[in-house]
Amino acid sequence: MVRFDKVTKAYGDFVVLRDLDLEVAANEKVSLIGPSGSGKTTVLRTLMTLEPIQGGVIQVDGEPLTHMQQGERLVPADARHKRRMRGKIGMVFQQFNLFPHMTALQNCIEAPISVLGLDRDEAVERARELLRLVGLGEKNDHYPSQLSGGQQQRVAIARALAMRPRVMLFDEVTSALDPEVVGEVLAVIRDVGREYNLTMLMVTHQMGFAREFSDRICFFSDGAIVEHGSPDEIFNNTRHERTQQFLRAVLAGQ
Amino acid sequence: MQRRRTGNAFYVCYLLLAIAFGAVFAFATDSLSYLPTLAEGALITVEITLMAAVLGVFMAFVSGLARLYAPWPLKWIAVAYIEIFRGTSALVQLFWLYFVLPQFGLELSALWAAVLGLGLHVGGYGAEIVRGTVAAVPRAQWEASTALNLAPLHALRRIILPQALAAMIPPWGNLTIELLKLTSLVSLITLADLTFRAQQINLATFRTVEVFTLMLVAYLILSLLLTLAIRWLDRHLALRFGRMA
Amino acid sequence: MNDIFDLNFAISILPSLGQAALVTIQMTVAGFLVALPVGLLLVCLRLYTAAPISYATIGVMEFLRSTPLLAQLFFMYFVFPLWGINISATMIGIIGLGLHYGAYYSEVFRGGIESVPRTQWEATTALNLSPSRAFLRIILPQALVPVVPAIGNYLIALFKETPILSAIAVAELMQRAKVIGADTFRYTEPITLTGIFFLVMSLLSATGVRWLERRMRKGTR
Numbered sequence: 001m002v003r004f005d006k007v008t009k010a011y012g013d014f015v016v017l018r019d020l021d022l023e024v025a026a027n028e029k030v031s032l033i034g035p036s037g038s039g040k041t042t043v044l045r046t047l048m049t050l051e052p053i054q055g056g057v058i059q060v061d062g063e064p065l066t067h068m069q070q071g072e073r074l075v076p077a078d079a080r081h082k083r084r085m086r087g088k089i090g091m092v093f094q095q096f097n098l099f100p101h102m103t104a105l106q107n108c109i110e111a112p113i114s115v116l117g118l119d120r121d122e123a124v125e126r127a128r129e130l131l132r133l134v135g136l137g138e139k140n141d142h143y144p145s146q147l148s149g150g151q152q153q154r155v156a157i158a159r160a161l162a163m164r165p166r167v168m169l170f171d172e173v174t175s176a177l178d179p180e181v182v183g184e185v186l187a188v189i190r191d192v193g194r195e196y197n198l199t200m201l202m203v204t205h206q207m208g209f210a211r212e213f214s215d216r217i218c219f220f221s222d223g224a225i226v227e228h229g230s231p232d233e234i235f236n237n238t239r240h241e242r243t244q245q246f247l248r249a250v251l252a253g254q
Numbered sequence: 255m256q257r258r259r260t261g262n263a264f265y266v267c268y269l270l271l272a273i274a275f276g277a278v279f280a281f282a283t284d285s286l287s288y289l290p291t292l293a294e295g296a297l298i299t300v301e302i303t304l305m306a307a308v309l310g311v312f313m314a315f316v317s318g319l320a321r322l323y324a325p326w327p328l329k330w331i332a333v334a335y336i337e338i339f340r341g342t343s344a345l346v347q348l349f350w351l352y353f354v355l356p357q358f359g360l361e362l363s364a365l366w367a368a369v370l371g372l373g374l375h376v377g378g379y380g381a382e383i384v385r386g387t388v389a390a391v392p393r394a395q396w397e398a399s400t401a402l403n404l405a406p407l408h409a410l411r412r413i414i415l416p417q418a419l420a421a422m423i424p425p426w427g428n429l430t431i432e433l434l435k436l437t438s439l440v441s442l443i444t445l446a447d448l449t450f451r452a453q454q455i456n457l458a459t460f461r462t463v464e465v466f467t468l469m470l471v472a473y474l475i476l477s478l479l480l481t482l483a484i485r486w487l488d489r490h491l492a493l494r495f496g497r498m499a
Numbered sequence: 500m501n502d503i504f505d506l507n508f509a510i511s512i513l514p515s516l517g518q519a520a521l522v523t524i525q526m527t528v529a530g531f532l533v534a535l536p537v538g539l540l541l542v543c544l545r546l547y548t549a550a551p552i553s554y555a556t557i558g559v560m561e562f563l564r565s566t567p568l569l570a571q572l573f574f575m576y577f578v579f580p581l582w583g584i585n586i587s588a589t590m591i592g593i594i595g596l597g598l599h600y601g602a603y604y605s606e607v608f609r610g611g612i613e614s615v616p617r618t619q620w621e622a623t624t625a626l627n628l629s630p631s632r633a634f635l636r637i638i639l640p641q642a643l644v645p646v647v648p649a650i651g652n653y654l655i656a657l658f659k660e661t662p663i664l665s666a667i668a669v670a671e672l673m674q675r676a677k678v679i680g681a682d683t684f685r686y687t688e689p690i691t692l693t694g695i696f697f698l699v700m701s702l703l704s705a706t707g708v709r710w711l712e713r714r715m716r717k718g719t720r
């Protein structure tokens with residue numbers, strides 16, 4: 001479903017991802033773990049087309065993301081192609097990024113109406129259902145400032161799902177939350193993963209969750225994948241020293 | 255050090271005081287008969303303020319957004335407009351429109367020269383307000399819009415601008431008060447505003463102190479009314495758009 | 500009127516306009532030099548006196564900032580002689596500018612003073628400095644540094660308002676341009692040149708203020 005082919009991403013002279021290869025199958029749940037600055041968030045951001053890449057190709061659902069097939073060659077994609085491809089991907093951010101001047105419901109219907117062309121009633125119906133799924137059925141008409149962090153994040157998840165993406169990206173979605181509400185958000189992610197056929201990429205520091213929920217875990221360090229495998233392999237049969245160091249440090253703090 | 259806050263209470267008291275003073279003064283100095291004429295002038299002042307404000311807001315949004323997002327030919331035109339109209343005096347602009355344009359064959363009535371001149375002038379300053387507040391909306395809001403695949407223009411219109419608007423009210427409010435004061439300049443291109451009427455009455459009656467005092471009080475009252483209106487709008491908008499996180 | 504813009508005529512009036520431009524600059528500087536102490540006085544009255552005087556000061560400041568400069572000038576120009584105050588239009592212009600912008604400057608100063616941390620005041624108390632000495636030597640210098648750009652910007656605004664003085668016949672640039680226009684019936688050149696003068700001066704001073712801002716920021720790091 002998602003494939004990174006020798007993807008390079010640099011900010012000026014500073015290279016974040018170097019010739020990265022990554023493959024994620026359809027409906028696979030992959031956790032990206034690793035120290036700060038290791039490039040895991042960058043992977044998500046380039047996939048969401050928030051950042052351009054300098055080398056390589058990203059493929060989503062069999063097609064290149066920011067390139068187009070023109071005969072034999074790959075050329076940079078035009079705006080229409082990018083918009084079509086972007087529609088397959090949804091993202092939930094660490095800081096929720098809800099639209100503060102709109103209610104929870106309005107946040108969830110804005111894009112379906114204007115991008116997917118749903119009429120208002122359809123969009124509202126879909127949004128209500130999603131908000132119920134994430135446990136906020138009663139808070140449809142609340143503004144973000146009236147919601148707790150955990151609630152806001154759940155709205156953000158509903159908002160992203162309303163666009164029916166094939167791939168969902170979660171960028172450290174519990175890092176900005178108080179510890180007590182982390183659980184409710186993770187529970188929602190678990191439910192969502194079960195309810196829908198979604199490919200999910202999650203950057204997370206929640207090792208317990210990663211271990212229990214992921215099909216596969218990738219450990220990033222210095223812009224490259226050092227090691228990847230099933231949770232069992234990563235946690236119990238760690239192969240690389242670097243991974244072990246990291247896991248030891250993180251698990252000590254949890 | 256004392257912190258004396260000037261809240262709504264202060265402005266309301268001041269407004270009432272000014273009205274009371276004006277009324278008592280006019281009565282005591284037997285200048286009540288000038289009030290209707292001054293009121294006519296005040297009406298013109300308010301009209302010009304409103305019309306110039308409308309033009310100014312339009313120009314500010316067009317040029318402010320062009321300065322931020324337009325391709326470079328349009329952007330440069332916006333920059334030129336902003337710099338020229340902020341960089342020259344309002345009075346020079348008014349005189350140019352009223353005295354110089356006719357020599358190019360375009361005769362503007364005093365009213366249109368006034369509205370055009372003041373509107374464009376205020377638009378230049380307003381453009382910087384628009385630019386500043388729109389640029390200040392967090393980048394994260396753009397990213398959230400991209401993540402939802404919203405078209406950039408749609409995102410600007412529905413997501414970014416509403417958030418910028420709430421922040422724009424106080425500086426725009428100050429600008430509108432500056433505009434109110436600028437309208438006094440139109441008396442110099444023969445428009446019968448408050449200042450002009452005061453001079454007229456003075457020439458006719460030589461009741462100099464009385465009429466000019468009333469003129470100043472009238473401006474003060476208009477200004478305070480405008481200030482209170484802006485403060486009400488600011489609070490009302492903050493409630494409407496929900497408290498920003 | 501065949502020519503739209505007669506270059507020869509424009510050049511011929513440059514010396515006359517140049518002289519008047521000098522007067523404009525003089526008026527600007529004079530007004531500025533009056534506005535600064537007025538602003539200082541107003542801010543001290545506002546911040547450091549009992550409630551009645553303080554609120555009265557705020558009232559005065561609001562009045563000065565809420566009424567047009569032109570209206571204030573007209574009042575002084577026509578009323579002062581009746582009160583036995585016989586001063587030239589130039590003096591009235593300088594006083595008018597000084598009072599009007601003094602009110603703006605007092606707000607600028609207030610912002611600067613209020614931004615000085617309380618701890619500075621506490622330090623002066625601990626050192627047993629008299630309040631006035633503390634204010635003048637310790638607080639005020641710190642208050643002024645961050646507001647220099649604002650002071651610069653209001654100076655530019657003051658400069659751009661000097662054409663208003665032409666309404667009371669002060670012999671500055673706008674007045675000279677009007678006189679030339681009335682004499683020769685050619686308004687285009689004098690008014691356009693006046694506009695260009697203000698535009699150029701304004702752009703130069705805006706750059707100057709930005710440069711100053713940048714230099715000061717480097718100094719405080």
